Amino acid sequence: MNEEISRIKVLSDAFGPSGMEDDVIRKAMQSVPEQYDTKLDTMHNLYIVPKEKKDGCAILLDAHCDEVGFIVQAVLANGTVRFLPLGGWNPVNVAGSAVKIKTENGFVSGIVAAKPVHFMSEAEKKAPISFESLVIDAGTSSKEETMALGIVPGCFIVPDVTCEYIEKQRIFKGKAFDCRIGCAALLQTLHSLPETSNTVTGVLTVQEEVGERGSSLAVQNIKADVAICFEGCPADDSFESPDMVQTAMKKGVMLRAFDCSMITHPAFQKFALDCAEKADIPYQVAVRKGGGTNGGIYHLHDIPTIVIGIPTRFAHSTAGFCSYDDYLGAVRLAREIIKNINQNVIDSFRHVVM
Template structure:
């Protein structure tokens, strides 16, 4: 990135990606944004599940370095239309139910996109028992402003329609802070796009920047991307849950503005230790802000990619996102820039000898 203009362009890219409609299994709009942004800088191809691969050639045909970020976001799918016209839905990905209530959504049908709001039984009509129990996902419905099933059908709404948060990204008053939906993982997508724009052809490897699909629905697209690209090493770029919320306690490993988050562990993957150590070494050598985390929950595309063929050395580098898996997340451009710098430094370090050593000595 070069100065203030480069930063403004990166913010614009992040907001465009954030605004894209892309629940799990319906990533087409986001994939097209990704494709347009990199098509002048890389060769484009696709897997058969919907993933996109942007290949950037260096001065050697291998090792093959996969940079993976998922295009999809947590969303919903219409499972039925009640006689009253309200829509019942199932989750596409993991939601904490209380965050959904009274939020605005977009329902995409064959006749276009329809604004709705997520409702539940009003508290005025609840029994004491209902008031005192936790809200369940099954309590929710979407109100698109109609009064009957026939009116909903007339809008083109039908079973299987995808639903996404109706949120427009924006810059906040704090310099470098952005608010919007789906930074998990549009932040990772933006990092890959920016890297492919910045790279010349002097890196000692082949870089494949991939946008995967259905990560929020069991990392399905990671499996096909790995099969398609046959990588020698993988860096997963993620929008990772920030843990610097109020009253967070003494262990904070994902602070906004704290730098690129290097993940050693989550329940789905023990990261390749040699690769993680190399990332930390490069961050320290280049003065790149970073933070190291061991996660108690969650998982990424790395869980599938690491298992491909004979095994792929894999690690996760993330941009911390406050309130991930909700309608509104917050990120810091400082962390996005730090992540770009760190991955770029690694790309120029990962020649054949270094990658072979990591493969043979993962500890």
């Protein structure tokens, strides 16, 4: 198994819900190229800083390292656990899932449980699933037994899923591809930088899923002329009508033109599209009525920003798919942008189009 595939699997499996990303950071630090230094801030954003600064432009590569997860709210008398979502979950995608709970004593296995259909009233059967109707069962029968396992309010929780690479289809099946596949792409881009006079810095940001909080701090500690945000973006090809598909798995990287957080800088977007065209890199342009990225933070701090997305089926679910070839395309496109961008190009982003 090659190093990139192994890295993707390790990052996918890492325990890292919003607010508890340390395991992801530790594993990412093991993959940082030797020509880079690392540092953390108090939120545990990981800055990957080149030891040698160059005379060209300053390029920021961003990927958020947190995943959607849960947090223990309370332990009930019968031993089950009330919990709250960290990030945007549909409770329909949660019921029946295996989870692991991080305690001071280690990990505890659990199952997200709803009242069995055998005991439901007709009204309950017709009611939509909500988080209020779900608990986590750790196999215990009392509050004391559950708390003896180390499960207390504030413990963090993620789906209990192990990443698998399916070689025949060249796809990964696992959790947290939003945005661990982006973290892997960022690290590989740093490992394979083209010859350039530009200075390329990376940051793996925390707490994106709960409101881009990590990038809001990171942008205060970084000086950049442009930013590239890698994302494990939601794929739409498994449910949209053909005319509306804009983020299909195995159809290339996604370059997002619009979402709720950012209208992508048209000139930078065009530059990125031209780079993809010239290098024959498959791509898709997406216009989204929902969602957002860290780009929404960076572009408000005078940093022209684009989003390079790797389509991820069933993002914000317990498990999903993404394509190895789409990942490779994201790395190739980032390399082409880094190789071709210069100060004159960036200066042109500040000109009014006549």
